[in-house]
Amino acid sequence: MRLTLKNSGTTMSNKAMLRNYINEIRQGNVSAEEALKKAITSAQSLNKKFHFFTTPTYDLAAKQAHDIQHMVQNHREPGTLAGVAVSVKDALCISGIESCAGSAILKGYKPLITATAVTKTINAGGCIIGKTAQDEFGFGGFSVNVGHEFPVPLNPHDTTRSCGGSSGGAACLTAAADFPHVAIAESTGGSIVNPAAFCGVVGLCPTYGRVSRFGLIDYANSLDKIGPVGKNVEDVALALSVMAGHDQNDATSSTLPVEDYAKHATANKIRVGVIKESFGEGSDEAVRENVRAAINKLADAGCKITEVTLPTTYTYGIPSYYLIAMSEASTNLSRYAGILYGASEPLAGGFRDYFSAVRTKHFGTEAKRRILLGTFARMTGWRDQYYTKALQVRQLIIKEYQHAFSTVDVLATPTMPFIAPKFSEIKDMTPLQNYMTDILTVGPNLAGLPHLSVPCAQAKGMPVGLLLTAPHFREDLLFHIGVMHEQA
């Protein structure tokens, strides 16, 4: 895809589009106000086709673009993302803007705070064009578990297929956008890389703690990570550099200094470990073949390829992940009682009656399922058998990854076992079949490891993603190998 910037007459390839655009804005060759006007017009018509927004924030973007333009004119520093259209997953709070995490129970909720990742992006010159569609509270992998009257995003490559999830709207818009844009998304068990793979864009889930979670509507606190989605590795690296860093509002955010990720590391011969179990039965053969071909290209580019095995992760990752995620989710959701936030009902009966009436009416089916299962797993009598056991397994999984990283630098697998499914296929899936589709992504999420999905091929006309996982805080390595892959 090529884009012509009106005022400059420059034509750029997709690759350096964002960087060049930012330079043009910063130098005053392109007006941020004009550029955002065009972006908004385009987003409006694309949204009609693909349904990626829960709440567009065009007025906010226009105002921010006006401020950027003013700064440029007055020779003030407009920031490293100056004039870039940014979308934000609905689960991240923006002060004064309806923020529902895709759930009807939060309908009408306008937070008083803005998520730190969003504040940092705005301070760097990003212009927020809207909140993007997602599975309710992140509960799903196809963005179909949406709250009542919330949009289901349609895959821009084939609108009869899912965008993936839960950050489906983020990846959908990123794939469809014909203007400079990055998305802020969030992952608990794969929600950044899954939709990135299904929509043919790049998604980075950072190390747990690399980006502050302050202002995120929690799914599962020990698993949630905020990260960027973009059209290429460089865009994602740039966005992460802006979002990352310690935040005194989030005690789990890391104090490690933030690197300039866009100047990705140079590394010698990278040792890539291909996870044997990820190429097993149960995944689409076309996906496996294409990912193998992409890994072979990395070998041609100088990487040393070996095979590694992660039996514990692949046997117990799914049950461990779902027990922990649902246990944490069920406690997080207890605050939605129709009193402090969002939807409410006429007061009737005692607290229990009221609480039940609100929750029965406004939570979706999957949220209810997770409240029941998560509460059960934490109950006295069952806790040791389920929740505590899952935490122990999580430690074993972390150790297994650490062991793997004693012999390789990066791990490679397909991102998802198949291409984006059709909505008609998803309808026939049982909850368990749904959960099993996360087999390739729950491992790095449980271990808090950074992972990057890059589009590597097309199968049956749909994008296929290659998933690369690195040791904690080695996002630099992922960007390096991601760029190698793009250039191979």
Ligand code: GLN
């Ligand atoms: N599909 C997984 C789940 O439903 C992961 C979703 C996510 O990362 N939010 O929990």
